[in-house]
Amino acid sequence: MTTARASGAQQPLLGRLRLNRHTMAAALALSCSVGLLTLGGSAAGAATPSITVYSGQHEQTTQSLITAFEKKTGINVAVRYNDEDTFTDEILAEKSHPVADVFYTENSPPLEHLQEKGALAKVNASTLAKTPSAYNSAKGDWVGVSARVSVLIYNPSLISKSQLPTTVLGLADPKYKGKLAIAPGETDFQPIVTSVDRTYGKAATLSWLEGIKSNAGGQDYPDNETIADEVNRGAAAFGVVNQYYWYRMRAELGASNIHSKIAYFAPSDPGYVLDVSGAAVLKSSKNQAAAQEFVAFLVSKQGQEVIAHSNSFEYPLDDGVTTDAAETPFAELQPNSITVAQLGDGATAIALLSQAGLL
Numbered sequence: 439m440t441t442a443r444a445s446g447a448q449q450p451l452l453g454r455l456r457l458n459r460h461t462m463a464a465a466l467a468l469s470c471s472v473g474l475l476t477l478g479g480s481a482a483g484a485a486t487p488s489i490t491v492y493s494g495q496h497e498q499t500t501q502s503l504i505t506a507f508e509k510k511t512g513i514n515v516a517v518r519y520n521d522e523d524t525f526t527d528e529i530l531a532e533k534s535h536p537v538a539d540v541f542y543t544e545n546s547p548p549l550e551h552l553q554e555k556g557a558l559a560k561v562n563a564s565t566l567a568k569t570p571s572a573y574n575s576a577k578g579d580w581v582g583v584s585a586r587v588s589v590l591i592y593n594p595s596l597i598s599k600s601q602l603p604t605t606v607l608g609l610a611d612p613k614y615k616g617k618l619a620i621a622p623g624e625t626d627f628q629p630i631v632t633s634v635d636r637t638y639g640k641a642a643t644l645s646w647l648e649g650i651k652s653n654a655g656g657q658d659y660p661d662n663e664t665i666a667d668e669v670n671r672g673a674a675a676f677g678v679v680n681q682y683y684w685y686r687m688r689a690e691l692g693a694s695n696i697h698s699k700i701a702y703f704a705p706s707d708p709g710y711v712l713d714v715s716g717a718a719v720l721k722s723s724k725n726q727a728a729a730q731e732f733v734a735f736l737v738s739k740q741g742q743e744v745i746a747h748s749n750s751f752e753y754p755l756d757d758g759v760t761t762d763a764a765e766t767p768f769a770e771l772q773p774n775s776i777t778v779a780q781l782g783d784g785a786t787a788i789a790l791l792s793q794a795g796l797l
Contacts, residue, residue, distance in 0.1 A: 486512065486513075486514055487512070487513045487514070487725065487728045488513065488514035488515070488516065488725070488728070489513060489514075489515055489516070489539040489540060489723075489725050489728045489729050489732055490515075490516045490517070490518070490537055490538050490539050490540075491504070491515055491516070491517045491518070491538065491539065491540045491541075491542055491732065492517075492518050492520070492525045492528070492529065492538040492540070492541050492542070493517055493518065493519050493542045494519075494520065494521060494522025494525055494541075494542065494543045494544050494545075494548070494625075495542050495543065495544055495715060495750075496544075496750050497519055498748060498749055498750070499744070499745060499748040499749070499750040499752075500517065500519070500542065501517070502744050502748050503735070503736060503741060503744050503745070504517060506735075506740060506741070506744050507732055507735045507741075510735070510740070511728075511731060511735070513728050513731065513732070515732065518538075521625070522541075522543045522544060522545065522548045522625055523548060523625060525538075525541060525543075525548070526548045526551055526552060529541060529552060529557060529720060530552070530555060530557060532722070533557065533722050536720065536722035536723060536724065538720055538723070539719065539720060539723035539724075539725045539726075539728070539729040539732075540717060540718070540719055540720070540723075540729050540732050540733060541717065541718050541720060542583070542715075542716075542717045542736070543715060543716055543717070544625060544626065544713070544715050545625050545626065545628070545629065545713050545714070545715065545784075546580075546582075546629075546713070546714045546715075546716055546778045546781055547625070547628060547629070547632075547781060547782060547783050547784030547787075548625070548783075548784070549575065549579070549580040549716050549718055550575070550778070550779075550781070550782055550783040550784075551783035551784070551785075552718065552720075553575060553577060553579045553580065553718075554783060556721070557720060557721055557722070558575075558579040558580060558718045558719065558720060558721055559579070559718070559719040559720065559721045559723070559726065559729075559730075560578050560579060561574075561575075561578055561579065561580060561581050561718065561719065561730070561733060562730050562733075562734065563578075564734070565581055565730070565733055565734040565737060566578055566581055568581070568734075568737040568738065568756065569581050569582045569583070569737050569755045569756075570582075570755065570757075572777065572778075573585065573714045573716075573755050573778065574716075574778075575716075575718075575778070576778075576779050579718060580716045580717060580718035581716060581717055581718070581733060581736070581737055582714045582715070582716050582737075582755050582778070583714075583715050583716055583717050583736045583737060583741075583745070583755065584714075584715045584742075584745050584750070584752040584753060584754055584755060585712055585713060585714050585715065585752060585753045585755060585768070586680040586681055586682045586712075586713055586715075586751075586752050586753060587680065587681055587702075587710065587711065587712050587713070587771055587773055588626075588629075588630055588678060588679070588680055588681075588703070588709060588710060588711045588713070589678070589679065589680070589681045589684070589700045589701065589702055589703075590602055590603075590676055590677070590678060590700065590701045590702070590703070591665065591666055591669050591670075591676060591677055591678075591679050591683075591684050591698050591699070591700050592669065592675060592676035592677075592698060592699060592700075592701060593669050593670065593672050593674075593675055593676065593697060593698050594697075594698075594699060595672060595697065596617070596672060596674075596675040596676075597617060597675040597676055599699070599701055602676060602701055603703075604703060604704045604707070605703060605704055605707050605708075605709065606630065606633075606634055606646075606703060606707055606708050606709025606710075607634075607638075607646055607709075609646070609649070609650045609653065609678070609709070610645075610646045610647075610648075610649025610650050610652075610653065611649075611653075612649075612652075612653070614653045614675075614676075615652065615653045615655070616653070616655055616657075617653065617674070617675035617676060618650060618653040618654045618657065618674070618675070618676065618677060619654060619657040619659060619665045619668055619669060619674035619675075619676065619677030620650055620651075620654045620657070620658055620659070620665070620677060620678065620796075621658075621659045621660060621661050621662055621664065621665055621677075621679075622651075622658065622791050622796035622797060623660060623661075623796075623797060624661055624662055625784070626662060626679075626680050626713060627678070627791075628784040628787040628788065628791075629711045629713050629776075629781050629784075629787070630678065630708070630709055630711050631643065631647070631786075631787035631790055631791060632776070632780075632781050632782065632784065632786060632787045633708040633709070633711050633774055633776050633781075634646060634708045634709070635786055635787065635790065636708075636776060636780060637708040637774075638708070640786075640790065643790055644790055644793060644794055647790060647791065647793075647794035647796060648794050648795075651794055651795065651796055657673075657674045657677075658796070659677075662679040662680060662683045663683060663687075665677040665678075665679050665683075666679055666683045666684055666687050666698070667687070669698050670687065670691075670696060670697050670698040671697070672697065678709070680713065681700060681751070681765065681766075682750060682751035682752050684698065684700045685751035685763050685765060686749055686750070686751050689749055689751070689763075690749075702766075702772075705772035706772060706773070706774050706775065707774060708774050708776075709774075710772065710773045710774050711773055711774055711776065712771065712773040712774075714755075714778050715752065717732075717733045717736050718733070719733055737755070737756070739756065739758070739759070742754040742755070742756040742759040743759055745759075746759045746760060746761045747761075751763050751765065753765075753768045757769075
C-alpha cells in the first residue's frame with residue numbers, strides 16, 4: 439500500500455443514498471398515507487442496519503470478510519478502498535459530516551495518528567481480549583487483526599542468498615549499487631524506517647536512506663507488488679517487501695513461474711519488523727453498535743479463519759488459527775522487539791524519507 443495509491447483500484451462508495459429535502463418530504467407523506475390506508479396498521483419494519491468501512495487492506499480478503507459478516511449478522515456493509523494515509527486525512531476532514539463508521543488498515547501508524555487526534559472510539563473490551571495486548575492500541579482505541587513481517591525478496595540468478603545483506607544497514611553498502619529495489623512511498627516501508635531511527639538515531643538513519651537511494655538508482659518503485667514482480671522477472675536483484683507479497687504472487691502465477699525466493703534479516707535486526715493490521719470504530723460514527731460488531735467479527739474465530747484461508751497470506755493474530763500457506767510459523771518469527779506504540783504514527787519516518795529525497 440503506497441502513499442500514492444491503494445493496492446487495489448479505488449472503488450466507489452456503495453450503498454449510500456443521500457435524500458434531499460424534497461425526497462424526504464415525499465417519503466414522509468407516503469409513509470403517512472400508508473398508515474391512514476391501513477387504519478393504524480403496524481408501521482414499516484425498521485431499516486436494515488448498515489455501516490461504511492474505509493479499507494486500506496487488500497480488496498479480496500476484505501470482501502471475503504464483509505460477505506461472511508453480512509451473512510452472519512444481516513448488517514449491510516458499504517466499503518471504499520484507498521491508501522490508508524489518504525483515508526486518514528479524509529476521516530479527519532469528515533468529522534463534522536461523518537461518512538465512515540470503521541477504518542480497517544494495513545499498518546498501525548494511521549490508527550495511532552487518528553488516536554492522537556481523538557478520532558477513535560474505544561473498542562469493546564471483549565473485542566480487545568481476542569487479540570494479544572501487544573498487538574492492540576495501548577489505549578484501547580483500535581484492535582490488531584493480522585500481521586506480517588518484512589523480508590528480502592531476491593532472484594537467485596542475479597544474487598545468491600549468501601550475498602544478501604543480513605542487516606538492514608547493509609542495504610546501504612555500495613556493493614549493492616544497481617541491485618537494490620525499494621518502494622519508499624509504501625506505508626509498509628515506514629515502520630522499517632521508524633525501527634532504524636529508534637535503534638540508530640536520526641543522523642544514522644538519514645545517512646542510511648541516502649545510501650539505499652543511491653543503490654536503488656532507477657529501481658525506486660511505487661509499491662511492493664512492483665518490487666516482487668521486478669525481482670521475479672530478473673529486472674532487479676533483490677528488494678524489501680512484506681512476506682505475504684511473495685506468497686500471494688506465487689499463488690497467482692503458479693510455482694513454475696516463480697523465479698525468486700525470500701530470506702529474513704538476522705533475528706531482532708531493526709529491518710526485521712512485524713507490522714500489524716488493525717481496525718477501529720470512528721468516534722464520529724452514527725452506527726456505533728453495528729460498527730463495534732464488525733470490528734469484533736474481524737478478530738472472532740470465524741473472521742480469523744477467513745483471513746487464514748484467503749489469498750492475503752497474512753498471519754491471523756488468533757494463536758489458534760494458522761494459515762494455509764507453508765510459511766514460517768508465526769511463533770517461530772524473530773522480529774525486532776519494537777512495539778506498535780513505538781512505531782507511532784509514522785510522522786518521523788515520513789520526515790526522514792522526505793529529507794533524503796525519497797518522497
